Amino acid sequence: MADTLQVEVAYAEPKRQKIIRIIANEGITAEQAASRSGIVRFFPGLDLTDAEYGIFSQPCEPDTVLRDGDRVEIYRPLIADPKEMRRQRANR
Template sequence: MHIGVAYADTLKQVWLKLDVPDACTVREAIERSGLLAQFPMIDLEAQKVGIHGKIVRLDARVADGDRVEIYRPIVAEIDTGDDEDDD
């Protein structure tokens, strides 16, 4: 079956299309994609994953046409209000 696996870091966005066997899990799809080697900072035990924007478990089965996504943690910058340029 045909699926896609997507990941984006701060500098690069990748969406790979690949063929996987029936009954393939999200974890297996990510491993087959090669993204873990390309982005060694990915930690599947800590990061959320999803299919078409819906968070799923790593052992969820993928279906033909699915887009598996690996989500990065959101990092918020706090505005301290100390900008001198605001005058």
């Protein structure tokens, strides 16, 4: 039997967030953990195949193999470039 590990999958929208803990076999990837967590049940518009991922705020590839205790974060696309927003505020 393969060794298991415990990881969390997190996703947030402006007004709500969800963190789901799962137990998985060693060798699971960030994208596989997100899929297995069932987080799309809570966020039906979430597309895991096109999502950006991170582990504890560090960007990672969807095929990154996880370690015990990792928190996979699913990132939403930015609606505005932060640098451009700062530039516009400074001009005002």
